Amino acid sequence: MPAPTLRERQSEFALMTGKLILKAYEMGYEVTLGDTFRDPRLHGEYGFKVGYGASRSYHKLRLAIDLNLFKDGGFLQGTEAHKPLGEWWESQGGTWGGRFEDGNHYSWGEGK
Ligand SMILES: [Zn+2]
Secondary structure, three states: OOOOOOOHHHHHHHHHHHHHHHHHHHHHOEEEEEEOOOHHHOOOOOOOOOOOOOOOOOOOOOOOOEEEEOOOEEOOHHHHHHHHHHHHHHHHOEEHHHHHOOOOOOEEEEOO
16 A cells, blocks of 8 residues: 555544544543644745744644643643643554653654
8 A cells, every 4th residue: 555645644634633632522621722734834844944833843744733731621731731642642643742842732643
């Protein structure tokens, strides 16, 4: 089977993002959405840094999302709070930003 194309990976990520959000609610959290797609016209092409964020950010490839986590109405800012959800995400084939001090970041596949 040939490797999936970027477009196919993006669609897989979109579906998995839905499952990630449902999983968060199952675990008793609420979420709001942070950064998802970072337009390379504003942030530089993949591999180039313009403004904030990493030059090789998967946000530029439509393969990453930042989720803001809440429990009992309170905003959970720390990386540690994301750990149960992050570990679940990893079990599904994703990369969790908690491994590189970016706890609310969830990307699809091996990249950040
Ligand atoms: Zn991010």
